Amino acid sequence: MTVTAPWEPEGRGPVVGVTEPARPPSERTGRSAPWWLWVAGVVVVLPLVLPLVSLFGRVLGSSGAAADILFDARTAELALRSMVLTVLVSATAVGVGVAAAWLVTSTDIPGRKTWGVLAPLPLVIPSYVLALAFLAASGPRGTLATLTGWDVPVLNGLPGAWLALALSTYPFVYLMVMAALRRLDPALEDAARGLGASRWRVFWTVTIPQLRPAIGAGALLVALYTLSDFGAVSLMRFAAFTSAIYAQYAGRIDRTPAAVLSVLLIVIALVIIWAEGRTRGRAVYFSNRPARARTAQALSTWERVFALGFLGTLVTLGVVIPVIVLVGWVWRGASVGEKVSIDWGAVGGSLLGSSLAALLAMAAAIPVVVLMVRYQSRASAWLERAVFVTFSLPHITVALAVVFFAVRYLGPLYQSLTVLVVVYASIFLAQATGSAKASLLQVDPSVEEASRSLGKGPLQTLRSVTVPLIRPGLLAGGALVFLTTMKELPATLLLRPTGFDTLAVRIWSAADELFYARAAASALVLLVLSAVPLYFLVLKEPSR
Amino acid sequence: MSKTNTDPAIECRGLYETYGDSVALDDFDLVVEDGAIVSLLGPSGCGKTSALRAIAGFEPPDAGTVAIGGRTVFADGVDVPPEKRRVGMVFQEYALFPHMTVAENVGYGVTEEDRAARVAEILELVGLTGMDDRLPSELSGGEQQRVALARALAPRPDVVLLDEPFSNLDAPQRDRMRREVRRILRDAGATAVFVTHDQAEALAIADTVAVMRDGHVVQVGSPLEVYQSPADPWVASFLGESITIDGVAADGSVKTELGSFPAGGTADGPAQVVIRPEWITPTPAPDGEGVVIDREYYGHDQMLLVELPDGQRVQARVGPRPAIEPGDRVDLVFEDAVVFPSD
Numbered sequence: 043m044t045v046t047a048p049w050e051p052e053g054r055g056p057v058v059g060v061t062e063p064a065r066p067p068s069e070r071t072g073r074s075a076p077w078w079l080w081v082a083g084v085v086v087v088l089p090l091v092l093p094l095v096s097l098f099g100r101v102l103g104s105s106g107a108a109a110d111i112l113f114d115a116r117t118a119e120l121a122l123r124s125m126v127l128t129v130l131v132s133a134t135a136v137g138v139g140v141a142a143a144w145l146v147t148s149t150d151i152p153g154r155k156t157w158g159v160l161a162p163l164p165l166v167i168p169s170y171v172l173a174l175a176f177l178a179a180s181g182p183r184g185t186l187a188t189l190t191g192w193d194v195p196v197l198n199g200l201p202g203a204w205l206a207l208a209l210s211t212y213p214f215v216y217l218m219v220m221a222a223l224r225r226l227d228p229a230l231e232d233a234a235r236g237l238g239a240s241r242w243r244v245f246w247t248v249t250i251p252q253l254r255p256a257i258g259a260g261a262l263l264v265a266l267y268t269l270s271d272f273g274a275v276s277l278m279r280f281a282a283f284t285s286a287i288y289a290q291y292a293g294r295i296d297r298t299p300a301a302v303l304s305v306l307l308i309v310i311a312l313v314i315i316w317a318e319g320r321t322r323g324r325a326v327y328f329s330n331r332p333a334r335a336r337t338a339q340a341l342s343t344w345e346r347v348f349a350l351g352f353l354g355t356l357v358t359l360g361v362v363i364p365v366i367v368l369v370g371w372v373w374r375g376a377s378v379g380e381k382v383s384i385d386w387g388a389v390g391g392s393l394l395g396s397s398l399a400a401l402l403a404m405a406a407a408i409p410v411v412v413l414m415v416r417y418q419s420r421a422s423a424w425l426e427r428a429v430f431v432t433f434s435l436p437h438i439t440v441a442l443a444v445v446f447f448a449v450r451y452l453g454p455l456y457q458s459l460t461v462l463v464v465v466y467a468s469i470f471l472a473q474a475t476g477s478a479k480a481s482l483l484q485v486d487p488s489v490e491e492a493s494r495s496l497g498k499g500p501l502q503t504l505r506s507v508t509v510p511l512i513r514p515g516l517l518a519g520g521a522l523v524f525l526t527t528m529k530e531l532p533a534t535l536l537l538r539p540t541g542f543d544t545l546a547v548r549i550w551s552a553a554d555e556l557f558y559a560r561a562a563a564s565a566l567v568l569l570v571l572s573a574v575p576l577y578f579l580v581l582k583e584p585s586r
Numbered sequence: 587m588s589k590t591n592t593d594p595a596i597e598c599r600g601l602y603e604t605y606g607d608s609v610a611l612d613d614f615d616l617v618v619e620d621g622a623i624v625s626l627l628g629p630s631g632c633g634k635t636s637a638l639r640a641i642a643g644f645e646p647p648d649a650g651t652v653a654i655g656g657r658t659v660f661a662d663g664v665d666v667p668p669e670k671r672r673v674g675m676v677f678q679e680y681a682l683f684p685h686m687t688v689a690e691n692v693g694y695g696v697t698e699e700d701r702a703a704r705v706a707e708i709l710e711l712v713g714l715t716g717m718d719d720r721l722p723s724e725l726s727g728g729e730q731q732r733v734a735l736a737r738a739l740a741p742r743p744d745v746v747l748l749d750e751p752f753s754n755l756d757a758p759q760r761d762r763m764r765r766e767v768r769r770i771l772r773d774a775g776a777t778a779v780f781v782t783h784d785q786a787e788a789l790a791i792a793d794t795v796a797v798m799r800d801g802h803v804v805q806v807g808s809p810l811e812v813y814q815s816p817a818d819p820w821v822a823s824f825l826g827e828s829i830t831i832d833g834v835a836a837d838g839s840v841k842t843e844l845g846s847f848p849a850g851g852t853a854d855g856p857a858q859v860v861i862r863p864e865w866i867t868p869t870p871a872p873d874g875e876g877v878v879i880d881r882e883y884y885g886h887d888q889m890l891l892v893e894l895p896d897g898q899r900v901q902a903r904v905g906p907r908p909a910i911e912p913g914d915r916v917d918l919v920f921e922d923a924v925v926f927p928s929d
Contacts (some may be wrong), residue, residue, distance in 0.1 A: 073667075488681035491644050495675040496695030497741060506694075510685045560605040586656050 375559025481515025
């Protein structure tokens with residue numbers, strides 16, 4: 043099951059526009075792929091696969107030092123803290139997401155359609171911007187204290203990270219559960235009601251059990267997201283894996299600890315990715331069945347008030363308050379003469395990096411998608427898996443692997459825009475291939491065969507038939523890559539060339555140094571810039 | 587191109603192809619003479635599409651040889667890619683390039699310098715002059731079919747392969763296109779192989795019918811031959827309605843419950859007699875042995891169901907005039923029959 047919300051915060055998140063790698067291919071024996079297609083497909087995944095393999099080699103090679111760090115008490119503490127945060131965020135996201143999805147799909151709550159659009163809206167705000175907003179709203183200098191004169195404690199650490207991440211991630215669960223609810227056969231619930239079961243009993247004994255695969259997949263996705271998040275936990279000064287890896291990397295000459303922690307985090311992430319794939323596989327079980335529209339359940343007045351309050355709180359906390367706080371800080375900064383003008387350098391950097399990444403990802407997606415769809419084999423399934431896994435791993439670990447690799451083997455290319463763009467495109471390649479694959483699956487293979495029988499070779503056929511026909515999917519994928527690259531933070535921090543700035547880096551570093559007004563200005567620019575392509579992407583989607 | 591006039595247009599020898607456990611082609615042989623229109627007829631799953639795809643080069647078989655116009659395109663160590671086989675292909679769903687106009691579709695396989703002239707010429711042949719700038723989505727099913735055929739013919743291929751080309755058309759359109767396609771192929775002087783599972787279509791369109799079963803060709807002949815002299819009872823029943831009765835051959839004739847038939851060289855012993863409904867002529871007789879118990883009236887003819895004294899029922903096809911009514915007694919005259927030894 044795929045949820046196609048063309049947006050997720052901080053430039054990562056395995057849901058978006060990405061399909062699970064295909065199961066082992068069918069037995070059909072066509073012609074094998076031309077060699078140059080395989081060369082292109084392999085070249086495309088090497089920029090991340092090589093560094094990751096090299097990182098594992100480095101850590102396993104230094105067995106003594108690695109083991110010392112691995113079994114250090116501080117590592118255990120780190121793991122425990124990450125685990126606590128992950129469990130708290132996942133549980134919250136599941137509770138909130140399921141409740142919101144059920145209210146919007148299955149009840150007669152006033153303004154159902156509007157709530158359906160508003161509820162997943164926190165997706166548009168990167169988690170580090172949410173963190174910035176809560177930091178800027180709380181504390182003795184914060185918006186709340188200034189407005190009321192109360193003594194407001196600062197919201198950071200575990201509670202702060204929990205709130206920011208829970209709000210960032212519940213939309214994943216919401217979207218997946220909503221898709222599942224829409225596909226459920228309402229006859230089952232109607233039958234249970236007909237047998238005299240109360241609404242609560244039906245919800246717990248009929249609806250929830252059927253939603254379990256969707257909820258499970260959603261929860262694992264949230265867990266993976268939380269483990270991978272760097273921006274929110276680092277701003278909230280919560281020492282989780284990702285923030286600890288960055289601290290180790292930035293603050294120490296010996297980079298072995300950062301490498302060991304990265305490998306540990308990658309292994310944990312791989313386990314979650316594997317489990318999620320299995321759960322998603324099962325979630326398909328009830329999917330492709332056309333279901334009748336669900337009958338909206340009537341809520342009592344009190345229930346209605348409570349439900350409206352609940353959804354209202356979500357949207358207020360996730361979108362309204364953050365935007366108001368950001369605007370307020372810009373206003374306040376400007377009025378006390380602080381320099382809060384738009385940083386055009388960072389705007390240019392963001393736009394340049396994101397556009398180049400989008401173009402490169404679109405080009406790279408072509409051979410991968412053709413191999414995946416037209417030449418299904420064990421090898422092409424592995425290629426697809428490689429694209430999917432590198433997309434799902436925590437960016438900070440991928441970026442760190444590239445740093446180590448580049449320092450050792452690439453010499454002058456290290457910290458160049460080339461490396462940064464290649465890494466962007468490689469990480470987000472799965473988004474480009476996701477929508478391009480959907481496009482190619484719609485193209486009848488005999489159209490390409492027709493071109494072959496008319497005397498055109500595979501390359502010419504690719505150029506004059508296949509690529510023009512999947513252009514809409516490629517462009518949508520490119521737009522998605524553009525959007526997520528705009529918000530990308532950890533890989534940019536580690537790999538950007540000296541003097542190259544993006545809005546994401548500006549927001550994070552200004553917020554980290556408590557220059558909230560400056561951070562808020564950049565954050566608002568980022569939101570506005572992202573809203574434009576997003577608007578077109580979402581608007582164009584259904585008409586296609 | 588080492589092509590001489592004596593070489594067949596297509597020559598397939600001993601093709602084998604398997605998908606996992608299932609066998610698609612099993613010792614498939616087919617020879618198509620230059621200029622012939624051949625239909626490859628068989629039930630679904632008999633491997634006829636696999637054979638076509640092996641000839642076109644889309645799916646190389648596991649073993650065997652394929653020669654086109656005397657040039658070996660597939661054999662041990664030889665596998666000419668589809669774009670170099672000079673084979674035109676008309677697909678079941680037409681497979682027109684949706685992003686190109688009619689003229690761009692038709693001109694796709696033609697070299698730059700010939701393009702304009704050839705496109706005009708071929709569009710005239712298929713009766714689509716003036717449609718150059720339409721997109722495939724703006725055409726009717728029949729027009730799309732013409733474009734597909736024009737596109738396949740435009741590069742002057744050695745052979746044209748058509749995969750169930752009429753299955754997407756409704757019945758009246760299908761008959762019209764069948765005649766039209768035959769005319770176009772004739773005018774173009776093309777050699778063509780049709781794949782179809784519809785026996786009426788196969789008989790109507792082709793000079794030669796190749797009947798396929800379980801991955802190989804079981805009979806090749808003119809439409810008349812395969813219908814009138816089927817190679818075995820299976821071909822007989824696949825090509826049209828028939829009844830099969832068991833009998834015993836001895837001394838040049840086969841004795842059955844319906845009487846004796848000339849054995850026609852069949853060895854003595856158990857035999858099967860295949861009779862088509864139109865080979866049976868019922869004649870009204872007050873004390874006839876059979877009773878007409880039902881009638882299906884088709885307009886151009888009618889089918890009578892006749893019950894014999896021992897309870898056996900046979901179908902007889904007669905002309906449209908209602909000379910015989912249900913309830914009438916009739917005598918049956920068998921004009922023709924085909925005899926096979928029982929296995």
